[in-house]
Amino acid sequence: MDHEFKDGLCKSSVIASCSDEVNDKVKERSRDQREPLPGEPKCVICSRYGEYICGETDDDICSLECKQTLLCRVANTQLAVSHCPPKRLPANDECFYVRDTGGQSGTSFLSDDQTELLRRKLDIHVKGDLVPGPILSFSSCNLPQKLVQNIEAAGYEMPTPVQMQAIPAALGGKNLLVSADTGSGKTASFLVPIVSCCSHFRFEHFTDQKKPLAMVLTPTRELCIQVEEQAKLLGKGLFFKTALVVGGDAMARQLFRIQQGVELIVGTPGRLIDLLANHDIELEDIRIFVLDEVDCMLQRGFRDQVMQIFRALSQPQVLLYSATMSQDIEKMVSSMSKDVAVISVGKPNRPSKAVKQLPIWVESKQKKQKLFDILMSKQHFMPPVVVYVASRLGADLLSNAITVTTGVKALSIHGEKSMKERRDIMKSFLMGEVPVIVATGVLGRGLDLLGVRQIIVFDMPNSINEYVHQVGRASRLGEEGTAIVFVCRENNNLFPELVEILRSSGAAIPRELVSSRYKACPYSIGRGQKKRKHE
Numbered sequence: 150m151d152h153e154f155k156d157g158l159c160k161s162s163v164i165a166s167c168s169d170e171v172n173d174k175v176k177e178r179s180r181d182q183r184e185p186l187p188g189e190p191k192c193v194i195c196s197r198y199g200e201y202i203c204g205e206t207d208d209d210i211c212s213l214e215c216k217q218t219l220l221c222r223v224a225n226t227q228l229a230v231s232h233c234p235p236k237r238l239p240a241n242d243e244c245f246y247v248r249d250t251g252g253q254s255g256t257s258f259l260s261d262d263q264t265e266l267l268r269r270k271l272d273i274h275v276k277g278d279l280v281p282g283p284i285l286s287f288s289s290c291n292l293p294q295k296l297v298q299n300i301e302a303a304g305y306e307m308p309t310p311v312q313m314q315a316i317p318a319a320l321g322g323k324n325l326l327v328s329a330d331t332g333s334g335k336t337a338s339f340l341v342p343i344v345s346c347c348s349h350f351r352f353e354h355f356t357d358q359k360k361p362l363a364m365v366l367t368p369t370r371e372l373c374i375q376v377e378e379q380a381k382l383l384g385k386g387l388f389f390k391t392a393l394v395v396g397g398d399a400m401a402r403q404l405f406r407i408q409q410g411v412e413l414i415v416g417t418p419g420r421l422i423d424l425l426a427n428h429d430i431e432l433e434d435i436r437i438f439v440l441d442e443v444d445c446m447l448q449r450g451f452r453d454q455v456m457q458i459f460r461a462l463s464q465p466q467v468l469l470y471s472a473t474m475s476q477d478i479e480k481m482v483s484s485m486s487k488d489v490a491v492i493s494v495g496k497p498n499r500p501s502k503a504v505k506q507l508p509i510w511v512e513s514k515q516k517k518q519k520l521f522d523i524l525m526s527k528q529h530f531m532p533p534v535v536v537y538v539a540s541r542l543g544a545d546l547l548s549n550a551i552t553v554t555t556g557v558k559a560l561s562i563h564g565e566k567s568m569k570e571r572r573d574i575m576k577s578f579l580m581g582e583v584p585v586i587v588a589t590g591v592l593g594r595g596l597d598l599l600g601v602r603q604i605i606v607f608d609m610p611n612s613i614n615e616y617v618h619q620v621g622r623a624s625r626l627g628e629e630g631t632a633i634v635f636v637c638r639e640n641n642n643l644f645p646e647l648v649e650i651l652r653s654s655g656a657a658i659p660r661e662l663v664s665s666r667y668k669a670c671p672y673s674i675g676r677g678q679k680k681r682k683h684e
């Protein structure tokens with residue numbers, strides 16, 4: 150007979166040898182457990198040595214932590230499937246999801262066929278087991294009442310398709326890899342579950358010592374600021390505080406804020422590593438870990454830092470997001486978690502259909518003049534406009550040249566400017582005081598540039614995925630926008646992918662792009678395509 154422990158765990162019979170101490174302290178954390186030897190049981194949650202059997206489910210489990218995760222998942226599945234009223238779950242398992250049966254919220258329980266139909270209609274694709282069906286309203290998944298009010302106050306009447314599918318899946322404890330168009334509402338689809346989970350947890354486990362419960366990493370300071378602002382709006386009036394951890398702001402202040410007790414940390418990997426290396430920050434309670442722009446975050450440059458941070462955490466739920474996915478991303482993600490459900494809305498790696506792409510063939514030397522012509526044309530200039538260039542120096546020079554030559558006020562924004570300068574410039578741009586911003590890739594991803602409906606790609610970026618993100622800045626939630634794109638022979642290594650994208654969007658294709666004269670040799674890197682270091 151297996152030995153009973155007081156925590157509802159039994160020593161696994163496979164390994165309960167006579168020499169085992171019955172009173173061994175049960176392992177608290179998954180990270181305290183060793184890897185299994187061949188033939189030994191594996192934990193159903195984290196695949197470490199399954200030293201114990203969960204009393205409630207009979208599954209092999211490595212620690213109390215994974216037992217709680219297991220019970221949370223089982224409870225979520227049962228609740229979602231049987232639509233029972235919410236039950237008290239074991240301590241620590243507050244991140245649960247209950248799909249309501251209609252009535253109050255006006256939504257109805259969907260059969261499998263209805264779920265399939267709805268997913269097909271909304272172009273939602275799901276890979277993975279036990280992913281709950283889409284929700285039709287924010288009020289149908291047992292969110293705190295105050296959070297539902299905050300969502301309404303933000304003007305979100307209906308969830309967008311990615312929110313319909315990703316919110317219930319994340320609330321159900323699933324690890325997710327999510328892709329959906331630029332501007333389709335991905336940010337709220339991870340923030341709503343975070344706010345809900347954190348505030349439930351704090352409500353149930355009131356303590357003075359508040360260690361962070363969730364972490365969101367993004368590649369740029371601007372994006373972190375935006376995500377944190379949105380998180381604050383959604384968490385207003387709840388047990389929910391945030392800390393922003395980005396370069397350029399005083400570290401002492403960021404540290405102080407975390408020490409005061411926060412639920413969510415939003416940061417860039419570099420600054421977070423600095424903070425962790427020099428200060429004692431307790432991350433063991435982090436239960437949700439989000440990588441926004443995951444394809445960028447797992448590329449060389451960020452990957453080691455991201456993985457270093459991830460390893461400091463204790464088996465959190467992972468939520469990974471982007472509008473673009475690279476081929477090896479699923480493989481890389483599997484090194485973070487074995488059990489990841491994949492959700493995609495529409496086709497990944499395609500620019501938002503709402504943005505009209507206007508590619509123009511312009512030789513390098515004529516690009517400046519062409520830009521000035523556009524900015525001086527009443528017909529073609531639709532401020533506010535973001536112009537994307539390849540380098541910091543290029544951004545400074547071009548913004549000066551625009552102001553001097555056209556009389557249109559332009560400022561540059563890039564990674565070399567201080568945080569304060571970047572904030573001030575963004576503010577005057579968004580307030581309408583500056584109609585043109587010349588930016589490097591720091592403004593290319595994730596930013597919600599309210600009011601921007603025109604972007605000009607002056608220098609094609611290094612990869613087609615970055616192009617998709619830049620073009621995406623011209624539209625939010627399907628509103629129409631325009632992307633004027635300068636292409637020249639130096640970009641010829643991108644021509645095949647660009648032509649495919651333009652063709653699938655129904656855009657006109659300059660004949661030079663398909664001419665054999667400008668065909669790229671497979672390994673050539675055009676002059677304008679040198680690896681950029683200085684964004």
Ligand SMILES: Nc1ncnc2c1ncn2[C@@H]1O[C@H](COP(=O)(O)OP(=O)(O)OP(=O)(O)O)[C@@H](O)[C@H]1O
Binds near residue numbers: 305331597
């Ligand atoms: N349900 C909703 N109803 C109305 N507006 C929404 C809803 N969800 C999000 N929004 C708004 O839509 C805009 C785009 O959302 P968001 O920035 O999250 O897009 P995204 O998918 O993350 O884009 P990107 O890939 O460019 O980062 C934001 O202004 C956001 O406030």
